[in-house]
Amino acid sequence: MVEANIKIIEELKEFLKIINTDLELRKLFTSKASDFTRNRKLTYNRTVFLIVNMLKKSLSIEIQNFFENCLSENLSCTKSALSIQRKKLKPLFFEVWNQLLVNSFYNYYGDKVKKWNGFLLIAVDGSTINLVDKQEVKNHFGTHGNHIKEVPMAGIMKFYDVLNKITVFSKIHPIKIGEKSIVAQHIECIPEDSLSIYDRGFASFSLMYLLIHQEKTKHFVMRCKQGFNKEVSDFMLSPDDDKVINLGPNYRAIHKMKEYGFSVFLHTTIPIRMIKVELETGEIEVLLTNLYDCKKYKKEIFKTLYFMRWKIETSYGHDKNVLQLGQFSGHTIWSIEQDFYATTLVSNLQSIIEKQCEPYLEIKNKIRKHDYQINRTLSIGSMKNKIVALLLAEEPKIVLLELQNLFERYLEPIRINRSYERRKSKIRQSGKYKSVNNYKRVI
Numbered sequence: 001m002v003e004a005n006i007k008i009i010e011e012l013k014e015f016l017k018i019i020n021t022d023l024e025l026r027k028l029f030t031s032k033a034s035d036f037t038r039n040r041k042l043t044y045n046r047t048v049f050l051i052v053n054m055l056k057k058s059l060s061i062e063i064q065n066f067f068e069n070c071l072s073e074n075l076s077c078t079k080s081a082l083s084i085q086r087k088k089l090k091p092l093f094f095e096v097w098n099q100l101l102v103n104s105f106y107n108y109y110g111d112k113v114k115k116w117n118g119f120l121l122i123a124v125d126g127s128t129i130n131l132v133d134k135q136e137v138k139n140h141f142g143t144h145g146n147h148i149k150e151v152p153m154a155g156i157m158k159f160y161d162v163l164n165k166i167t168v169f170s171k172i173h174p175i176k177i178g179e180k181s182i183v184a185q186h187i188e189c190i191p192e193d194s195l196s197i198y199d200r201g202f203a204s205f206s207l208m209y210l211l212i213h214q215e216k217t218k219h220f221v222m223r224c225k226q227g228f229n230k231e232v233s234d235f236m237l238s239p240d241d242d243k244v245i246n247l248g249p250n251y252r253a254i255h256k257m258k259e260y261g262f263s264v265f266l267h268t269t270i271p272i273r274m275i276k277v278e279l280e281t282g283e284i285e286v287l288l289t290n291l292y293d294c295k296k297y298k299k300e301i302f303k304t305l306y307f308m309r310w311k312i313e314t315s316y317g318h319d320k321n322v323l324q325l326g327q328f329s330g331h332t333i334w335s336i337e338q339d340f341y342a343t344t345l346v347s348n349l350q351s352i353i354e355k356q357c358e359p360y361l362e363i364k365n366k367i368r369k370h371d372y373q374i375n376r377t378l379s380i381g382s383m384k385n386k387i388v389a390l391l392l393a394e395e396p397k398i399v400l401l402e403l404q405n406l407f408e409r410y411l412e413p414i415r416i417n418r419s420y421e422r423r424k425s426k427i428r429q430s431g432k433y434k435s436v437n438n439y440k441r442v443i
Contacts, residue, residue: 005352273288318377353383
């Protein structure tokens with residue numbers, strides 16, 4: 001796995017080299033053709049490295065730390081200089097760079113990529129994130145609130161490979177754009193030969209139609225509400241627990257499909273398999289899928305399969321609480337988007353380095369009561385400055401092995417079926433900083 005990771009890092013480095021030599025390509029990622037052509041302390045590469053180095057402290061401190069610990073050069077610059085330079089760099093660069101990482105991962109890992117019955121298991125879900133209170137930001141992303149107060153907020157979307165801990169696609173978007181619309185607009189980003197899993201907020205005729213009618217059908221499992229439509233309501237009342245129906249659209253779905261460029265009618269139908277699943281509470285839920293083969297995909301497997309979607313929820317928790325996704329290093333639209341996509345890149349880098357630790361974990365798990373995993377909170381703290389060192393190193397293997405050793409120091413047990421009652425506190429602590437039990441920042 002180390003060798004595969006070396007190839008991935010070399011691909012990322014090579015992409016940077018090409019951008020620095022190919023002026024036509026660089027135009028795609030800069031505001032103007034003349035950007036980053038003059039000899040400055042913050043070159044194109046250094047600006048990129050600064051942003052991916054997780055800027056969470058005061059920018060002046062972060063810049064000083066960057067030049068002293070990452071470049072080891074007697075140089076420095078002001079935070080104003082960084083603000084000027086990052087305005088030249090389009091967030092698109094980090095989107096493309098992360099896509100290169102994802103493609104390289106699946107290419108170089110090959111048969112070592114974890115799958116479920118031959119499928120990549122992709123959880124699809126969205127969330128929201130609070131933004132800085134600037135008029136430019138509010139005009140672009142929008143606000144959310146009530147008659148008392150409106151808060152600047154953006155929607156975020158993620159397609160997450162739950163078995164390999166890889167974010168194959170992410171998007172930050174205006175809050176008023178619905179999650180189903182974002183998925184429909186980027187449905188081609190769902191990998192081929194994958195099985196995508198959705199919670200009940202995504203259940204719709206239009207989304208299922210789009211998934212089925214791609215050039216190559218994309219398989220899905222989608223939870224729906226008990227009153228989703230008449231067919232589901234009748235199914236809930238029937239003694240059946242596994243049934244295939246021909247599902248048709250309502251007028252709203254017909255209108256939505258026109259927005260997506262498809263013409264469907266009331267008599268248009270798609271085959272959908274409905275499966276009843278009993279939760280631990282005794283509540284019955286219905287799953288919709290296009291895995292029609294009842295012998296190959298028995299109904300008993302779907303409860304465990306759908307539960308694997310929960311890993312995208314913990315992934316969002318990691319992004320927001322550990323990687324401090326909402327702690328943006330700038331107050332402009334581009335700086336927010338740069339930080340967002342750079343965070344996705346860093347999270348994926350963390351995941352591929354964790355894979356180097358799997359042989360070590362196998363040995364440890366043989367002699368311990370519980371199975372152990374890498375503590376992702378502490379391991380991300382080890383990556384501060386090391387990301388830049390990894391991208392600058394002539395021998396990436398040395399830095400990768402150093403990070404692997406640091407990761408292997410911090411293990412935590414996997415306690416299966418562990419759950420706690422969800423408690424919501426309405427108490428808000430005044431002041432800039434909060435004291436949280438059993439939690440301290442690592443970056």
